[in-house]
Amino acid sequence: MQHSYRQIAEQLNQLIRTHQYQIGERLPSVRTFANQHHVSVSTVLRCYRYLESLGMIEARAKSGMYVADWTVRHSSILGEKSAQKIPSEMRVIEFDKLRSLQHRMTELYSLTDQPLELRLHLASAAPEWYPTKEMSKIAQTILRQCPEMLGEYPTGTGLAALKEQLVHWLATFSLDVQTSELLITNGSTEALSVALRAVAQAGDAIVVESPVYFGLLQVIENLGMKAIAVPCIEDQGMSMEALEYVLEHQTGLKAIVVMPNFQNPLGCTMPDKNKKHLLRLAEQYDLAVIEDDVFADLSPHYERPRPMKAWDKHGRVIYCGSCSKSMAPGFKVGWVAGGRHHAKIASLKLSHSLVTPLFEQAVLAEFMQTGALHAHLRKLRERLAANIPAATVALQTYFPLGTRLVSSAGGWWVWIALPQQIDALVLLRRAVAMGLSFTPGSLFSNSEKFSHYLRLNIAQPWGSDMESGMKLLGELVRELA
Amino acid sequence: MQHSYRQIAEQLNQLIRTHQYQIGERLPSVRTFANQHHVSVSTVLRCYRYLESLGMIEARAKSGMYVADWTVRHSSILGEKSAQKIPSEMRVIEFDKLRSLQHRMTELYSLTDQPLELRLHLASAAPEWYPTKEMSKIAQTILRQCPEMLGEYPTGTGLAALKEQLVHWLATFSLDVQTSELLITNGSTEALSVALRAVAQAGDAIVVESPVYFGLLQVIENLGMKAIAVPCIEDQGMSMEALEYVLEHQTGLKAIVVMPNFQNPLGCTMPDKNKKHLLRLAEQYDLAVIEDDVFADLSPHYERPRPMKAWDKHGRVIYCGSCSKSMAPGFKVGWVAGGRHHAKIASLKLSHSLVTPLFEQAVLAEFMQTGALHAHLRKLRERLAANIPAATVALQTYFPLGTRLVSSAGGWWVWIALPQQIDALVLLRRAVAMGLSFTPGSLFSNSEKFSHYLRLNIAQPWGSDMESGMKLLGELVRELA
Structure with missing residues (x-):
């Protein structure tokens, strides 16, 4: 089967994230692994290479593959000094709970804790598109002038x-x-x-x-x-x-x-x-x-x-x-x-x-x-709109016939109808294993009416990662179509 | 009657705060006012002087008394630049609503918007007793190092x-x-x-x-x-x-x-x-x-x-x-x-x-x-405790017999039982008119069991204002006793 390295990668990824393979543990050799799973050596190689690119495993010279310290996040709120770890309580996503009315948002939010390369499941825009430096300056001035406000109830x-x-x-x-x-x-x-x-x-x-x-x-x-x-x-x-x-x-x-x-x-x-x-x-x-x-x-x-x-x-x-x-x-x-x-x-x-x-x-x-708000909003709207052509072309290029772009929502996200037989929740499970998230359509309703829809955030600079993300997702859709 | 200037001041204060006397409006002359209210000139003089000390009215040379711009607050969150006004929607306290289960907190909070000299109705300590400068420094460092966090959802x-x-x-x-x-x-x-x-x-x-x-x-x-x-x-x-x-x-x-x-x-x-x-x-x-x-x-x-x-x-x-x-x-x-x-x-x-x-x-x-928390808390506790003797003496000195200090709550507040016949809500109404607030006991229960109790915040440096506040409150209690 053409894509089986991805399925194996998905399984192995799951085992690592549930700590059945511990951080620092040595993985089976390529040959052993291939025998265990009845797949070719080249499939295992592709699987290992893929997980390495996700930062889940790492090669050590002359010694083989090991589970990497995948819980370390490089972007930390408090800077280098106290690099933030992914909390040890990070849960494996319970995909079925995403359908639950009481848990859909909770479960979707916990996607953010996963080691994903492309997080497209929230309706948020790139942080650098906000006037954070201006705001930070204003905030510092206020703190300098009125520190006592922190003490006021x-x-x-x-x-x-x-x-x-x-x-x-x-x-x-x-x-x-x-x-x-x-x-x-x-x-x-x-x-x-x-x-x-x-x-x-x-x-x-x-x-x-x-x-x-x-x-x-x-x-x-x-x-x-x-x-x-x-x-x-x-x-x-x-x-x-x-x-x-x-x-x-x-x-x-x-x-x-x-x-x-x-x-x-x-x-x-x-x-x-x-x-x-x-x-x-x-x-x-x-x-x-x-x-x-x-x-x-x-x-x-x-x-x-x-x-x-x-x-x-x-x-x-x-x-x-x-x-x-x-x-x-x-x-x-x-x-x-x-x-x-x-x-x-x-x-x-x-x-x-x-x-x-x-x-x-x-x-x-x-x-x-x-008075900076008007100018900021104009720029933000322009940046958002600029992504629409790229996203539209990517969808046409990588997604199978029968996919319909319902709305590009001003460049904030795309709302897509997939071929009717595809369950976007099944797609999400596979996509997450490959490092990409989105919001499956079933979350937007109490019925199953939108189960073949998905919302995909596009509000960030369109680069090679977005392009390859769309390509990957298109391939996963084709597999399910 | 000994204290009638206060009652007149209370009424006039109410009229000003409900905008029946507008800001900048001239008040009746002392003699006219005395005739209108059937009180002595000296009573009106004391009343005007008292309201002047509260910043509610002001004398203009050779022209009489005028309603002051009492809505301006001098301590502003944003510093001098945009001096914060008391919002124009400032409501007159609906004292009876303080008994209402749905509104007691809302009403109590709106006491904070009143032009009071001594606000003792919340369980909050003096802002300067908190490590606001240290926190402010930490906050500025974080903002300088990671402004982008303001843009992250x-x-x-x-x-x-x-x-x-x-x-x-x-x-x-x-x-x-x-x-x-x-x-x-x-x-x-x-x-x-x-x-x-x-x-x-x-x-x-x-x-x-x-x-x-x-x-x-x-x-x-x-x-x-x-x-x-x-x-x-x-x-x-x-x-x-x-x-x-x-x-x-x-x-x-x-x-x-x-x-x-x-x-x-x-x-x-x-x-x-x-x-x-x-x-x-x-x-x-x-x-x-x-x-x-x-x-x-x-x-x-x-x-x-x-x-x-x-x-x-x-x-x-x-x-x-x-x-x-x-x-x-x-x-x-x-x-x-x-x-x-x-x-x-x-x-x-x-x-x-x-x-x-x-x-x-x-x-x-x-x-x-x-690691600064331990030291900060020790200091805060010491500061709180230091007020207990002063508060205790003030209560003994100024309050009538039959007043009981139930608890001094570590110097945070005092919980006082007044003589049984006194309704602390009636006392509050008078106290607020004189520029002092506290929490009446009836708020702490759904019954009338604590209607002669009051909670009075003492968690601030004990100075002449606290001393004269306690004296004033003691006098008001005596009037009602």
């Missing part, structure tokens, strides 16, 4: 200076919000979570898009609520016809959670008339609307699309935003404009995690005040 | 380097925890919240101490659970006899939440035999134990008391800690060792707020690695 609903900057920023795309209805949270996920708790309780039903960001499904599951999936039209988001049907027939509904701009994973933007339509329906059925707008600043449109809340006259829309995609992924600072639900949301946020630390907020406020 | 369950430091630290007081069962959270309040959600759901009953930290009562209320209050013995914490009775008679119990060391507000430590006893009972009734250990590092005992989890052989205790009291109040970094509930807790934390930012974790890890 924060209270309130967020740093006033950041809220003021946000109010100005939101106004640039027609969102008229007062500082008094803004609450700073630990990222937009906390914003979503408290918003859901403010308008619904265990047992209630929540309308979501399909496909939809898997994190939302896990939040809803963990709150004991029920997600009602309304299909999306690929280039315009939630189908209004399907939504009307659901509203008419589904009982126990309390809210609609929606990403009208730059939907994850479709990357599409809802036409303004649909935004208004959805709002009218929410009014008619007396439902809360929770709007997740975290990607909209990166939307490839010339003009930043308006959030649904821009048309909200009755405080019905709970608007959630974040700096994690647009400004500083490491900060995890989010915000929520809760409309009529503000007081309840503020109480829930406080009782869940008190006040979000002020340091990051101070850095963001100062960065926004310099 | 964090994953995982916390920074490995911090977890390793914590494991070493916990071991110094007999707590044997692996990094694999540690999860870093947004403060210990998030730890408590996810711990509760991991072991119970809406409708379930949770055993808590009485009196107890009000934040816990709000968390439980907001999760739709029911707090069952078990009385404490003042110098040893939860009564074992009462607990046994409750366990025998109460249905729907899922967990016991307890602060065995340095209980808030009692400041007491549970004897080791009671810790073991409680554990045995939890075993017998198959309940989870959630241990809040945030103050124990500040305990005045020569040897740091052991947490209950030190005796836990079956992973039944969920242990929650934090840097907010001991190391860096501004960081809001907490941790939880979840025992057998770890996986569920990790899933809930992730789905609530993803991953806690790594920057603060890196700073803490580096600070702990320098």
Whole structure:
């Protein structure tokens, strides 16, 4: 069989990562190994060479192959001084748990701990594409001038200076919000979570898009609520016809959670008339609307699309935003404009995690005040968009017929439909063994509807590693096709 | 009436803070005001002088008294450059809401936005008592060396380097925890919240101490659970006899939440035999134990008391800690060792707020690695203890007979029983009008049992302001007695 060296490599990799082969242990000689596995010597050689390239094993002169100290990561938070090890608790990925509503996000995150060459399973962009040096300078200045802030116990609903900057920023795309209805949270996920708790309780039903960001499904599951999936039209988001049907027939509904701009994973933007339509329906059925707008600043449109809340006259829309995609992924600072639900949301946020630390907020406020955000976002959007042609060509070149690029999501990720018979979870298992990760489609739904889809992050400089990654993935798809 | 100038000042203060007198508006002349309120000119003069000392009003030469720009705060996070204003949304305290289970913490926190001279309502120590300069230096070094970390999207369950430091630290007081069962959270309040959600759901009953930290009562209320209050013995914490009775008679119990060391507000430590006893009972009734250990590092005992989890052989205790009291109040970094509930807790934390930012974790890890924590804590404990004699004397001097100092909580705060007929909430209303805040006892219980108690923070350098604050409060108590 053509690719059996990869299958052997996958098995051996698993044995090493589960410590059945210890670090520093000698591996069988090529000949012994070949006999044990009934394969050719050249297959074993290719297998060993491949694992060597992954840093899992290493050759020692005149002595053979040994298991390398594959747990050492070279990029360390604290620099050379205390090189960070992959924690000894690193778990082997339980691929089947990726389907579980309670564990899909947990399992996906643990992919990040694996020794992979290409990590394309998260919706994150290259760190060097963010203004980290400017932010770091601002942060150092603040620390030098006000070290005592580290000793102050924060209270309130967020740093006033950041809220003021946000109010100005939101106004640039027609969102008229007062500082008094803004609450700073630990990222937009906390914003979503408290918003859901403010308008619904265990047992209630929540309308979501399909496909939809898997994190939302896990939040809803963990709150004991029920997600009602309304299909999306690929280039315009939630189908209004399907939504009307659901509203008419589904009982126990309390809210609609929606990403009208730059939907994850479709990357599409809802036409303004649909935004208004959805709002009218929410009014008619007396439902809360929770709007997740975290990607909209990166939307490839010339003009930043308006959030649904821009048309909200009755405080019905709970608007959630974040700096994690647009400004500083490491900060995890989010915000929520809760409309009529503000007081309840503020109480829930406080009782869940008190006040979000002020340091990051101070850095963001100062960065926004310099006026650098517009220019940074323009550059980031250009960089993202520049990858689209390369990714499109790579897909056409390496993937089998029957593969369809549904969306290139402004160059942030690609959302791909594989030939129908392929289970992207099976593909992921093989890809991870070969050092590459992505997000399988089944995570984006409670059904099996998207099991032959995948989301692949492309938001990093396109080089030979991306090219060979796409090639490898294409080959794995062909094997399964 | 002797103190009527204060009552008039209180009313006028209220009118200014609710913008019924605008900033810059001229106040009535002393004579006009005296006639309007049927008081003497000297009373009005004293009232104006008092409000002037609070910065609420100001005299202008030959023109009279005007409402000052009382919203400007002089201490700003961002330094002189963008002097922070008190947000325009500053709410007038709704004192009655302080009794509400859903709002007590929210309302108490909004006291911090008031123009007060002495804020003694939180359990926080003076910022200058923390090693903020050392931390700030470490933080600047990290930012200089690794600015790119601000651009990296964090994953995982916390920074490995911090977890390793914590494991070493916990071991110094007999707590044997692996990094694999540690999860870093947004403060210990998030730890408590996810711990509760991991072991119970809406409708379930949770055993808590009485009196107890009000934040816990709000968390439980907001999760739709029911707090069952078990009385404490003042110098040893939860009564074992009462607990046994409750366990025998109460249905729907899922967990016991307890602060065995340095209980808030009692400041007491549970004897080791009671810790073991409680554990045995939890075993017998198959309940989870959630241990809040945030103050124990500040305990005045020569040897740091052991947490209950030190005796836990079956992973039944969920242990929650934090840097907010001991190391860096501004960081809001907490941790939880979840025992057998770890996986569920990790899933809930992730789905609530993803991953806690790594920057603060890196700073803490580096600070702990320098070995400076022991010395810092010893100094902090000494500083705290040094205030106890002054506070005790002040209470004896200024407060009426029938006042009892229940606990001086290692110098962190005092827990005081006032004469029985005094409602501390009424006292608070008057005290706030005079520029001083504290925590009224009714917040520490769902019943009215502690309505004549109060908790008063004393964890700051004892100077003339503390002395005159205690004097003022003593006078207000006498008025009500």
